[in-house]
Every structure is written in C-alpha cells, then in structure tokens.
Amino acid sequence: MDLLDIARWQFGITTVYHFLMVPLTIGLAILVAGMQTAWYRTGNERYLKMTKFWGKLMMVNFAMGVVTGIVQEFQFGMAWSEYSRFVGDVFGAPLAMEGIVAFFVESVFLGLWIFGWDRLSKRVHLACAWAFSLATVASAYFILAANSWMQHPVGVEMVDGQPRLSSIWAVLTNSTLLAAFPHTIFGCFAVAGTFVLGIAAWKVWKRDRAGVPHDEDRRVWHKSMRVGAWVAVVAFAGLAVSGDVQGKLMFSQQPMKMASAEALCHTEQPASFSVFAYGDVSQPDCEDVKSLTVPFLLSYLAHGDFSTEVKGVQQLQREYEQQYGTNYPDDPRLGELAGEPIDYRPNLPVTYWGFRFMIGFGAVSALAAVAVLWFTRKGRFPTGRWWGPLALASIATPFLANVFGWVFTEMGRQPFVVVPNPNPSGVDGVRMYTARAVSSGVAPGEMLTSLIALTSVYAVLLVVEVFLMVRYARGGFEAVMPPKHSDDGGDDSDSDESDVLSFAY
Incomplete structure (x- = not known):
C-alpha cells in the first residue's frame, strides 16, 4: 500500500472505533437524564435504580469515547497536514466550539453529577444531568458542522487558492448539516434504546429461566426493557x-454518491430501486449485474415523484470530467496520481453494500424492538431458550447500521475529501482531492507503524470496554444501589462508600 492508502486505513479504523462510543454516549446520556427526571418527579425508587445502573454503563462508555476521540485531533496534524492547512480557517470555529462544549460543559457537569449524589440538592443534581447530556448533543452538532462543510462547502470565499471563512452562520446552518444532524441523533437514540432493551431483556430472561420469583427488581428490568424498546421504535x-x-x-x-449507492451505471427515467444485486458491481458498465428492483422507487427517493430521471455513473463521470478536469494536476504532492486520469466513481461495492447494510441492520433492529413490545406487553416475557441470546445479539445491529452509514457517507464522496459546491449554489473552486490532503512529509513506513500501533492499542481498549460493560451489567442493581442499613443502630452515615457512582473517577 502507498502512503495515501495507509493514511486512509488509519483514519478509517480509528474513526469507526470512536464512532462506536459516540452514539451510545449521546443517546444513553439523554435517557439517564430522563430516568432521573422521573425519579425526581415521582420519588419512585425504581427510577433511581434505572438512573444509577444505566448511568454507570454510560460513564464507562464516556471514558472510552474521550480516550479514543483525542487521537482524531492528532491525526489531522500528523497524517493529514495538507488537509488541515486547507480547511483550517473554516474548521477552527466549529471545532473550538465543540472543544469548549465537550471538554468544559460536559466534563464539568458530568463530574458534578458523579460526585454530587447526596452532596447537591436533587434539583441541582438533576440540572447537572441535563447539562452534560444536552452538551453531548451540542458537541455533536459542531462536529457535524465541520463534517457537513466537507460534504457541501458554504460560507467561504477563495483567497489565494485557500478558503477563508466569511460567514460562520452559513457554516452552522448548512443545509447538509440540518439534514445530517437529526438523522445522527435519531441514530444515537436507536443505539441507546436497543442497548437498554438488550441488557434488560437478558436480565428478565435469566431470572425467569432460573425460576426467580417476580420481585421489584424484575419489574424494574421489565420497565427498562420497555423504555428501551419504545425509544428504539x-x-x-x-x-x-x-x-x-x-x-x-x-x-x-x-449525485455520484447516490448513483454509486444504487450501482446505477446507466441513466434511467423512471429509475428503479435496487433491493439486491449479484454480479460484479465494480465494473463501470454493470453489464454483469443483475438486480431485484422496485420499479419507480428510486425516482421517488431522489426527487419525490415517480417519473423523474436519475443520472447514472457513466453520465456523471463525463459531467464531472467537463466540470473538474479529466486528469489530476501535475503536482508532485499527489504522488503516483500526479497527471493521471481521474476516476470520479467511488468504490462501487463499498457504497452499494454499505448503503444496504445500513438499511438492513437498521430494519432488523427496528423489528426486534417492535417484537419486544408485542411479546412483553402486560408484564409478560417469553422464556424460550433463544430469547435471551437474541436480545443480546440485537444490541449489535444499530451499531453496525451506524458504522456502515458512516462508511457509505465518507467513502461515497471519493475522490474528494472536500466535495465541490459549484456556482450558482456555492463558491466555485472550493474542493480538495483526498490524494492531495495527506501529509507529504511522512514516510509510508512511519504511517504504517502508527497504523499498527493505534490499531493494537484500540484492540486492547475494546477488550477493556467489553470487560467493564459485562462486569457492571452482571452486577445489576445491587452493584449500584447503597446497601440497605439495618434498623438496629448500625452505621448509617452517608459516607463516600455509599456514593457508588464515584467508582469511575
């Protein structure tokens, strides 16, 4: 592999791993704040148990997310310095906003929430929960603002070949951002809801299979399961x-990204949606590809009607060549690609199957949530031998849907790292090829060493995360609730040991 391929693999691996943590943290933080609100308003201990148990798992995931996220910042300077020079004037503002929110508001109020049990008033403590949970959402907004600018650059003017920020408001109200943000947040809630559903369903299944009498803890697990299922649906x-x-x-x-997502090599009017294809979708003519299709549906998905033309990959390749050139610039910083013909098609198998795996795993997860709601109504729960394992397995499905969605979004814009937004809707000339973005002063061997080192460290962190999650999930409510004090004059002081959520810090 050359330098560019190694750099892309490195960023892809570390980013996918980090993105496993982010949706769960955002969604679970909001759910925990909601559970604590229910406890504050009702005084019912079942909501306190839910708050502390799911809050402990959230903190484990939050800590791992912070550790893995820091590496992302380093890579911009180490592996993608040319990219950082190009986008730096634009990215500085949203990333600074995210840094202030993430490392100030989130950290401060999460710390107050962790150590504030029995020290802060219930109202102030609840406010801390909502402060850090909403801060995670705001943090996501600013990160998506930066990413959306890469997909659709706005709010800049070109000065000496470099984009200069002219309107932060345009960047923060980018149409791409306004579409991506709710989709991302709903994805976070899908992950968190299924996570709660899967663990709680496993707990209920284990108790019922073991013949444990239906007690208060069982009712709390059942409640958690139903809450998770409704959130997921x-x-x-x-x-x-x-x-x-x-x-x-x-x-x-x-348009090239979406045509590639459908392996639509030839322009169609009306266009059919490909449900499943077999054959070599990597070939530009798609002559060997056979698809199971839904007639007219792609035209509707593209334009809201059932008759509009949808351009294919071959036609778009010709149009892109007319707009942006047939060959890469003869720039030595482009390495082996300097002066070579440009293939504006992304990796068709990755975009085609990534799009379908995203939808497929999301659909499976949604069906699992609906099934849980149906089969667990009125306090019941099936005791079949496969219900528990299937409930746990369902946890993986929204994570996989999120990962494949991210891979599709980022791979689909190749060969650009900053996708052009030409006139009249945008600023002409704001674009950057991925091959031009990689650091020119880093040797392939150095990049490969960092790739191996980071991947190895992240593999260890994955083992640690899974171990901690399993350990504290098995502990149940007994591991998070203060011990019940006897009425015979034992030590009843509210010591630090009773503040069980302080374990992580």
Whole structure:
C-alpha cells in the first residue's frame, strides 16, 4: 500500500472505533437524564435504580469515547497536514466550539453529577444531568458542522487558492448539516434504546429461566426493557423520515454518491430501486449485474415523484470530467496520481453494500424492538431458550447500521475529501482531492507503524470496554444501589462508600 492508502486505513479504523462510543454516549446520556427526571418527579425508587445502573454503563462508555476521540485531533496534524492547512480557517470555529462544549460543559457537569449524589440538592443534581447530556448533543452538532462543510462547502470565499471563512452562520446552518444532524441523533437514540432493551431483556430472561420469583427488581428490568424498546421504535421512525430528507439532498449535492449507492451505471427515467444485486458491481458498465428492483422507487427517493430521471455513473463521470478536469494536476504532492486520469466513481461495492447494510441492520433492529413490545406487553416475557441470546445479539445491529452509514457517507464522496459546491449554489473552486490532503512529509513506513500501533492499542481498549460493560451489567442493581442499613443502630452515615457512582473517577 502507498502512503495515501495507509493514511486512509488509519483514519478509517480509528474513526469507526470512536464512532462506536459516540452514539451510545449521546443517546444513553439523554435517557439517564430522563430516568432521573422521573425519579425526581415521582420519588419512585425504581427510577433511581434505572438512573444509577444505566448511568454507570454510560460513564464507562464516556471514558472510552474521550480516550479514543483525542487521537482524531492528532491525526489531522500528523497524517493529514495538507488537509488541515486547507480547511483550517473554516474548521477552527466549529471545532473550538465543540472543544469548549465537550471538554468544559460536559466534563464539568458530568463530574458534578458523579460526585454530587447526596452532596447537591436533587434539583441541582438533576440540572447537572441535563447539562452534560444536552452538551453531548451540542458537541455533536459542531462536529457535524465541520463534517457537513466537507460534504457541501458554504460560507467561504477563495483567497489565494485557500478558503477563508466569511460567514460562520452559513457554516452552522448548512443545509447538509440540518439534514445530517437529526438523522445522527435519531441514530444515537436507536443505539441507546436497543442497548437498554438488550441488557434488560437478558436480565428478565435469566431470572425467569432460573425460576426467580417476580420481585421489584424484575419489574424494574421489565420497565427498562420497555423504555428501551419504545425509544428504539421512535428513533427508527425518525431515521426513516430524516434519512429520506437526507437522501434527496444527497441526490442534489452529490449525485455520484447516490448513483454509486444504487450501482446505477446507466441513466434511467423512471429509475428503479435496487433491493439486491449479484454480479460484479465494480465494473463501470454493470453489464454483469443483475438486480431485484422496485420499479419507480428510486425516482421517488431522489426527487419525490415517480417519473423523474436519475443520472447514472457513466453520465456523471463525463459531467464531472467537463466540470473538474479529466486528469489530476501535475503536482508532485499527489504522488503516483500526479497527471493521471481521474476516476470520479467511488468504490462501487463499498457504497452499494454499505448503503444496504445500513438499511438492513437498521430494519432488523427496528423489528426486534417492535417484537419486544408485542411479546412483553402486560408484564409478560417469553422464556424460550433463544430469547435471551437474541436480545443480546440485537444490541449489535444499530451499531453496525451506524458504522456502515458512516462508511457509505465518507467513502461515497471519493475522490474528494472536500466535495465541490459549484456556482450558482456555492463558491466555485472550493474542493480538495483526498490524494492531495495527506501529509507529504511522512514516510509510508512511519504511517504504517502508527497504523499498527493505534490499531493494537484500540484492540486492547475494546477488550477493556467489553470487560467493564459485562462486569457492571452482571452486577445489576445491587452493584449500584447503597446497601440497605439495618434498623438496629448500625452505621448509617452517608459516607463516600455509599456514593457508588464515584467508582469511575
């Protein structure tokens, strides 16, 4: 592999790993704040148990997310310095906003929440929970603002070949951002809801299979399971609606990405949606590809009607060549690609199957949530031998849907790292090839060493995260609730040992 390939693998691996933590942290933080609100308003101990148990798992995930996220910042300077020089004037503002929110508001109020049990008033402590949970959402907004600018650059003017920020408001109200943000947040709730559903369902199944009498803890697990299932169902409905909006926008802004997602090599009017294809989708003519299709559906997904033309990959390749050139610039910083013909098609198998795996795993997760709601109504729960394992397995499905969605979004814009937004809708000339973005002063061997080192460290961190999650999930409510004090005059002081959530810090 050359330097560019190694750099892309490194960023892809570390980013996918980090993105496993982010949706769970955002979604679970909001759910925990909601559970604590229910306890504050009702005084019912079951909501306190839910708050402390799911809060402990959230903190484990939050800590791992912070550790893995720091590496992302380093890579911009180490592996992608040319990219950082190009986008730095634009990215400085949203990333600074994210840094202030993430490392100040989140950290401060999460710390107050962890150590504030029995020290702060219930109202102030609850306010801390909402402060850090909403800060995670704001943090995501600013990060998506930066990413959306890469997909659809706005709010800049070109000065000496470099984009200069002219309107932060335009960057923060980018149409791509306004479509991506709700889709991402719904994805976070889908992950968190399924996570709560899966663990709680496992707990209920284990107790019922073991013949444990139905006590208060069992009712709390059942309540958690139902809450998680409802959150997941609503989230998947939101994903369907927001995904449709985002898809129509992508057809307008990045038609090559969406044509590749359908392996639509030839222009069609009306266009059919490919449910499943077999054959070699990597070939530009798609002559060997056979698809199971839904007639007219792709035209609707692209433009909101059933008759509009949808351009294919071959036609778009010709149009891109007319707009942006047939060959890469003869720039030695482009390495082996300098002066070579440009293939504006992204990796068709990755975009085609990534798009379908995203939808497929999301659909499976949604069906699992609906099934749980149906089979667990009125306090019941099936005791079949496969219910528990299937409940745990369902946890992976929204994570996989998120990962494949991210891979599709980022791989689909190749060969650009900053996708052009030409006149009249944008500023002409704001674009950057991925091959031009990689650091020119780093040797392939150095990049490969960092790739191996980071991947190895992240593999260890994955083992640690899974171990901690399993350990504290097995502990149940007994591991997070203060011990019950006897009435015979034992030590009843509210010591630090009773503040069980302080374990992590």
